[in-house]
Amino acid sequence: MADAIEVKNYLGHWFQLGRAVIFPKSNEVVLPSPIFAGQRFSRAFEDCWQRILTSREDCYLEGTEQTLQSLLSGDWEIISCARCALPVPLSHSQIPNSLCPCVEVESWPNLELPLPRLPANQVCTLRKVQERLIRQEEGD
Template sequence: MASPDQVKQYLAYWFQLGKRLIVRNGEKAILPQPVIQGDRYSAEFEDCWQYITKNSSKDCYLEGTVQTIDELLSSRWDISPCARCDMPVPMMNLGLQPPECPCADLPLWPNTELPKPRSPVSNQTQLNSIRDRLRRSHQNRQDAPVQQEGDGDRSLDLRSLDH
């Protein structure tokens, strides 16, 4: 079963490639722009997601697909990477699979020259992760004394350089 977060991410990725949300068999088409703003989804995208979850999940679908958002949120569907382009696509848990990925009607996709659509990224979280890896690496080096070549029996203790 696809979680609401997976369906939300699925829509966000495809919106970044210009796919629209079709509502009431084409009565309305929605394409929030921008999708990402800094480290979170944009207000326009969040408004679209609220509209879908509150009003229209039964009668809206991503352009180029046939599954409604309501169907994707049922236990029959999951979201998995496309074998062709690695974008998220709906996959039935049981039964006949949909014929093609929504990328089928995008003439220049996949394009490895362009950045792939993405989820919001918290710069602070990423920087903290890098800092923690550097600290662990530095700690590992401090724990092992290093001997320089050609210095005979003299060894260099990296802890002395840490000041």
Template structure:
């Protein structure tokens, strides 16, 4: 079963590549921007609320057949595509959907450009870098002291 967070992530990644959310087979939504600093943008959040309105029965990602409701059900998981490593829905049991939404993107996968991603908390990332540098510095001081002894 795909969690709501996994489905949100799935949509966010594909929105970054230009795939749209289709509602009632007549309305196409593509939030811009998708990311806003360390979180999803208000445009993305509005789109997500539209996607889950009416339990997601009337919404799906462009180029796919699974509704948001189906993805949130017990039969589907979100896994990396074997071709491009983007998140794709797969049946948890039984046969798999043979195509990834990347199938009709002639420019994808493109290893030369940045990959779609989730929001990043820069404070946390910088703290982790600082901690790693402090650890290396402490190890270096300790080995210098043991050599001097």
């Protein structure tokens, strides 16, 4: 079952590849920028997320068919795409009828570029790198 955090993280990954949220009734396309602010999602991202949660209008990620509201309903699971490893929704009750949005992204997957990511605690990440280097140095 996909929970709100998984759906939010799903959007965070796809926003980094330029995929926007479509609000079809109001004819709006929303792609927050920037996506990150330090170690968390940016205010623009959070505003977009709150709009999705409170909107009475169904909306969806560009290149997909299922609404974000249906993803939050509990009938969906967020899994990794076998082709690109990015998060994609999988229904528990329906046969998948659409491909991963990565099929529409030009030159993707490109393993020479960093993959989209979630906000990271830079201090913690650097500390882990430092610890690995120390262990490697001690092992030599």
